[in-house]
Amino acid sequence: MNVVVTLDALEKAYIKDSIAEAEYTETCDRLLKQYKAILSDETVSREFVDLETFKREWDMECPRATERLRIGLPATVEQPTLSHTGATGAAIAEATQDFITFLDALKLNLLAKDSLHPLLSDVIQSVNKVTDRDFEGRGKIVQWLITLNQMKATEEITEDQARELSFDMEQAYHGFKATLK
Known part of the structure:
Protein backbone atom coordinates (compact mmCIF):
# COMPACT_ATOMS: atom_id res chain seq x y z
CA MET A 1 0.00 0.00 0.00
CA ASN A 2 1.86 3.02 -1.31
CA VAL A 3 -0.24 5.38 0.79
CA VAL A 4 1.42 4.11 3.99
CA VAL A 5 4.94 4.45 2.58
CA THR A 6 4.18 7.91 1.18
CA LEU A 7 2.65 9.03 4.47
CA ASP A 8 5.73 7.87 6.37
CA ALA A 9 7.98 9.84 3.99
CA LEU A 10 5.72 12.90 4.37
CA GLU A 11 5.94 12.70 8.16
CA LYS A 12 9.74 12.51 7.96
CA ALA A 13 9.82 15.55 5.66
CA TYR A 14 7.59 17.50 8.04
CA ILE A 15 9.77 16.65 11.04
CA LYS A 16 12.87 17.77 9.12
CA ASP A 17 11.06 20.99 8.13
CA SER A 18 11.53 20.09 4.46
CA ILE A 19 7.92 20.84 3.58
CA ALA A 20 5.76 23.89 4.22
CA GLU A 21 3.04 23.47 6.86
CA ALA A 22 0.21 24.21 4.43
CA GLU A 23 1.50 21.72 1.87
CA TYR A 24 2.07 19.11 4.60
CA THR A 25 -1.45 19.56 5.97
CA GLU A 26 -3.09 19.32 2.55
CA THR A 27 -1.05 16.30 1.48
CA CYS A 28 -1.45 14.49 4.80
CA ASP A 29 -5.19 15.08 4.82
CA ARG A 30 -5.45 13.75 1.25
CA LEU A 31 -3.39 10.63 2.12
CA LEU A 32 -5.52 9.92 5.19
CA LYS A 33 -8.67 10.18 3.06
CA GLN A 34 -7.16 7.90 0.41
CA TYR A 35 -6.26 5.34 3.08
CA LYS A 36 -9.83 5.34 4.39
CA ALA A 37 -11.26 5.18 0.86
CA ILE A 38 -9.07 2.21 -0.05
CA LEU A 39 -10.11 0.35 3.10
CA SER A 40 -13.80 1.09 2.52
CA ASP A 41 -13.71 -1.61 -0.18
CA GLU A 42 -14.82 -4.78 1.63
CA THR A 43 -12.50 -7.09 -0.31
CA VAL A 44 -9.46 -4.91 0.34
CA SER A 45 -10.41 -4.49 3.99
CA ARG A 46 -10.77 -8.24 4.45
CA GLU A 47 -7.35 -8.94 2.88
CA PHE A 48 -5.72 -6.04 4.72
CA VAL A 49 -7.03 -7.17 8.16
CA ASP A 50 -5.40 -4.26 10.05
CA LEU A 51 -2.33 -2.06 9.72
CA GLU A 52 -0.12 -4.13 12.05
CA THR A 53 -0.94 -7.35 10.19
CA PHE A 54 -0.31 -5.66 6.85
CA LYS A 55 3.05 -4.27 8.00
CA ARG A 56 4.15 -7.69 9.30
CA GLU A 57 3.09 -9.44 6.12
CA TRP A 58 4.99 -6.99 3.90
CA ASP A 59 7.88 -6.47 6.34
CA MET A 60 7.31 -2.72 6.56
CA GLU A 61 8.77 -0.31 9.07
CA CYS A 62 6.79 2.91 9.04
CA PRO A 63 6.36 4.16 12.62
CA ARG A 64 5.51 7.74 11.70
CA ALA A 65 2.78 6.70 9.27
CA THR A 66 1.46 4.20 11.80
CA GLU A 67 1.06 6.92 14.42
CA ARG A 68 -0.50 9.37 11.94
CA LEU A 69 -3.01 6.72 10.79
CA ARG A 70 -3.81 5.89 14.42
CA ILE A 71 -4.58 9.55 15.15
CA GLY A 72 -6.25 10.23 11.82
CA LEU A 73 -5.28 13.91 11.68
CA PRO A 74 -2.31 15.82 10.27
CA ALA A 75 0.20 16.85 12.95
CA THR A 76 -0.61 20.49 12.24
CA VAL A 77 -4.21 19.87 13.28
CA GLU A 78 -3.41 17.61 16.22
CA GLN A 79 -0.85 20.06 17.67
CA PRO A 80 -1.32 23.56 16.31
CA THR A 81 1.69 25.74 15.64
CA LEU A 82 0.10 29.14 15.44
CA SER A 83 2.38 32.10 15.54
CA HIS A 84 -0.28 34.58 16.61
CA THR A 85 -2.01 34.92 19.94
CA GLY A 86 -5.20 36.65 18.91
CA ALA A 87 -8.15 35.34 16.96
CA THR A 88 -10.98 36.89 15.03
Whole structure:
Protein backbone atom coordinates (compact mmCIF):
# COMPACT_ATOMS: atom_id res chain seq x y z
CA MET A 1 0.00 0.00 0.00
CA ASN A 2 1.86 3.02 -1.31
CA VAL A 3 -0.24 5.38 0.79
CA VAL A 4 1.42 4.11 3.99
CA VAL A 5 4.94 4.45 2.58
CA THR A 6 4.18 7.91 1.18
CA LEU A 7 2.65 9.03 4.47
CA ASP A 8 5.73 7.87 6.37
CA ALA A 9 7.98 9.84 3.99
CA LEU A 10 5.72 12.90 4.37
CA GLU A 11 5.94 12.70 8.16
CA LYS A 12 9.74 12.51 7.96
CA ALA A 13 9.82 15.55 5.66
CA TYR A 14 7.59 17.50 8.04
CA ILE A 15 9.77 16.65 11.04
CA LYS A 16 12.87 17.77 9.12
CA ASP A 17 11.06 20.99 8.13
CA SER A 18 11.53 20.09 4.46
CA ILE A 19 7.92 20.84 3.58
CA ALA A 20 5.76 23.89 4.22
CA GLU A 21 3.04 23.47 6.86
CA ALA A 22 0.21 24.21 4.43
CA GLU A 23 1.50 21.72 1.87
CA TYR A 24 2.07 19.11 4.60
CA THR A 25 -1.45 19.56 5.97
CA GLU A 26 -3.09 19.32 2.55
CA THR A 27 -1.05 16.30 1.48
CA CYS A 28 -1.45 14.49 4.80
CA ASP A 29 -5.19 15.08 4.82
CA ARG A 30 -5.45 13.75 1.25
CA LEU A 31 -3.39 10.63 2.12
CA LEU A 32 -5.52 9.92 5.19
CA LYS A 33 -8.67 10.18 3.06
CA GLN A 34 -7.16 7.90 0.41
CA TYR A 35 -6.26 5.34 3.08
CA LYS A 36 -9.83 5.34 4.39
CA ALA A 37 -11.26 5.18 0.86
CA ILE A 38 -9.07 2.21 -0.05
CA LEU A 39 -10.11 0.35 3.10
CA SER A 40 -13.80 1.09 2.52
CA ASP A 41 -13.71 -1.61 -0.18
CA GLU A 42 -14.82 -4.78 1.63
CA THR A 43 -12.50 -7.09 -0.31
CA VAL A 44 -9.46 -4.91 0.34
CA SER A 45 -10.41 -4.49 3.99
CA ARG A 46 -10.77 -8.24 4.45
CA GLU A 47 -7.35 -8.94 2.88
CA PHE A 48 -5.72 -6.04 4.72
CA VAL A 49 -7.03 -7.17 8.16
CA ASP A 50 -5.40 -4.26 10.05
CA LEU A 51 -2.33 -2.06 9.72
CA GLU A 52 -0.12 -4.13 12.05
CA THR A 53 -0.94 -7.35 10.19
CA PHE A 54 -0.31 -5.66 6.85
CA LYS A 55 3.05 -4.27 8.00
CA ARG A 56 4.15 -7.69 9.30
CA GLU A 57 3.09 -9.44 6.12
CA TRP A 58 4.99 -6.99 3.90
CA ASP A 59 7.88 -6.47 6.34
CA MET A 60 7.31 -2.72 6.56
CA GLU A 61 8.77 -0.31 9.07
CA CYS A 62 6.79 2.91 9.04
CA PRO A 63 6.36 4.16 12.62
CA ARG A 64 5.51 7.74 11.70
CA ALA A 65 2.78 6.70 9.27
CA THR A 66 1.46 4.20 11.80
CA GLU A 67 1.06 6.92 14.42
CA ARG A 68 -0.50 9.37 11.94
CA LEU A 69 -3.01 6.72 10.79
CA ARG A 70 -3.81 5.89 14.42
CA ILE A 71 -4.58 9.55 15.15
CA GLY A 72 -6.25 10.23 11.82
CA LEU A 73 -5.28 13.91 11.68
CA PRO A 74 -2.31 15.82 10.27
CA ALA A 75 0.20 16.85 12.95
CA THR A 76 -0.61 20.49 12.24
CA VAL A 77 -4.21 19.87 13.28
CA GLU A 78 -3.41 17.61 16.22
CA GLN A 79 -0.85 20.06 17.67
CA PRO A 80 -1.32 23.56 16.31
CA THR A 81 1.69 25.74 15.64
CA LEU A 82 0.10 29.14 15.44
CA SER A 83 2.38 32.10 15.54
CA HIS A 84 -0.28 34.58 16.61
CA THR A 85 -2.01 34.92 19.94
CA GLY A 86 -5.20 36.65 18.91
CA ALA A 87 -8.15 35.34 16.96
CA THR A 88 -10.98 36.89 15.03
CA GLY A 89 -14.49 36.98 16.38
CA ALA A 90 -15.57 34.80 13.46
CA ALA A 91 -13.04 32.10 14.37
CA ILE A 92 -14.15 32.15 18.00
CA ALA A 93 -17.81 31.94 16.95
CA GLU A 94 -17.03 29.02 14.63
CA ALA A 95 -15.24 27.11 17.40
CA THR A 96 -18.09 27.75 19.82
CA GLN A 97 -20.62 26.63 17.21
CA ASP A 98 -18.63 23.45 16.53
CA PHE A 99 -18.56 22.58 20.24
CA ILE A 100 -22.32 23.14 20.53
CA THR A 101 -23.05 21.16 17.36
CA PHE A 102 -21.00 18.24 18.65
CA LEU A 103 -22.65 18.28 22.07
CA ASP A 104 -26.09 18.49 20.42
CA ALA A 105 -25.25 15.43 18.29
CA LEU A 106 -24.52 13.48 21.47
CA LYS A 107 -27.78 14.69 23.05
CA LEU A 108 -29.61 13.49 19.92
CA ASN A 109 -28.02 10.07 20.49
CA LEU A 110 -25.89 10.14 17.33
CA LEU A 111 -23.36 7.55 18.43
CA ALA A 112 -21.92 6.18 15.18
CA LYS A 113 -18.34 6.96 14.25
CA ASP A 114 -19.35 8.32 10.85
CA SER A 115 -21.60 10.85 12.60
CA LEU A 116 -19.28 11.89 15.40
CA HIS A 117 -15.78 11.85 13.90
CA PRO A 118 -16.35 14.63 11.32
CA LEU A 119 -17.99 16.84 13.94
CA LEU A 120 -15.19 16.30 16.44
CA SER A 121 -12.59 16.97 13.72
CA ASP A 122 -14.35 20.27 13.08
CA VAL A 123 -14.08 21.11 16.79
CA ILE A 124 -10.32 20.59 17.00
CA GLN A 125 -9.65 22.35 13.71
CA SER A 126 -11.71 25.41 14.62
CA VAL A 127 -10.21 25.53 18.13
CA ASN A 128 -6.73 25.44 16.58
CA LYS A 129 -7.62 28.49 14.49
CA VAL A 130 -8.36 30.39 17.70
CA THR A 131 -5.56 29.38 20.06
CA ASP A 132 -2.33 27.45 20.19
CA ARG A 133 -2.42 27.45 23.99
CA ASP A 134 -3.11 24.20 25.74
CA PHE A 135 -6.28 24.21 27.83
CA GLU A 136 -8.10 21.84 30.12
CA GLY A 137 -9.72 19.13 28.05
CA ARG A 138 -7.83 19.73 24.79
CA GLY A 139 -5.98 16.44 25.15
CA LYS A 140 -9.31 14.66 25.68
CA ILE A 141 -10.57 15.98 22.33
CA VAL A 142 -7.55 14.47 20.58
CA GLN A 143 -7.88 11.23 22.56
CA TRP A 144 -11.54 10.88 21.55
CA LEU A 145 -10.60 11.56 17.92
CA ILE A 146 -8.11 8.72 18.13
CA THR A 147 -10.72 6.43 19.70
CA LEU A 148 -13.29 7.26 17.01
CA ASN A 149 -10.70 7.00 14.24
CA GLN A 150 -9.91 3.42 15.26
CA MET A 151 -13.54 2.37 14.95
CA LYS A 152 -15.27 1.19 11.78
CA ALA A 153 -17.66 3.73 10.27
CA THR A 154 -20.67 1.63 11.23
CA GLU A 155 -19.59 1.12 14.84
CA GLU A 156 -21.19 3.11 17.64
CA ILE A 157 -19.88 4.23 20.99
CA THR A 158 -21.71 2.81 24.00
CA GLU A 159 -24.06 4.84 26.20
CA ASP A 160 -21.36 4.92 28.90
CA GLN A 161 -18.82 6.18 26.38
CA ALA A 162 -21.31 8.80 25.19
CA ARG A 163 -21.75 10.08 28.74
CA GLU A 164 -18.00 10.19 29.26
CA LEU A 165 -17.48 11.91 25.90
CA SER A 166 -20.15 14.47 26.70
CA PHE A 167 -18.55 15.18 30.07
CA ASP A 168 -15.08 15.49 28.50
CA MET A 169 -16.37 17.83 25.80
CA GLU A 170 -18.16 20.04 28.32
CA GLN A 171 -14.88 20.29 30.26
CA ALA A 172 -12.96 21.04 27.08
CA TYR A 173 -15.48 23.71 26.09
CA HIS A 174 -15.10 25.42 29.47
CA GLY A 175 -11.31 25.11 29.20
CA PHE A 176 -11.42 26.63 25.72
CA LYS A 177 -13.58 29.53 26.89
CA ALA A 178 -11.14 30.17 29.75
CA THR A 179 -8.31 30.70 27.25
CA LEU A 180 -10.29 33.53 25.67
CA LYS A 181 -10.31 35.65 28.82
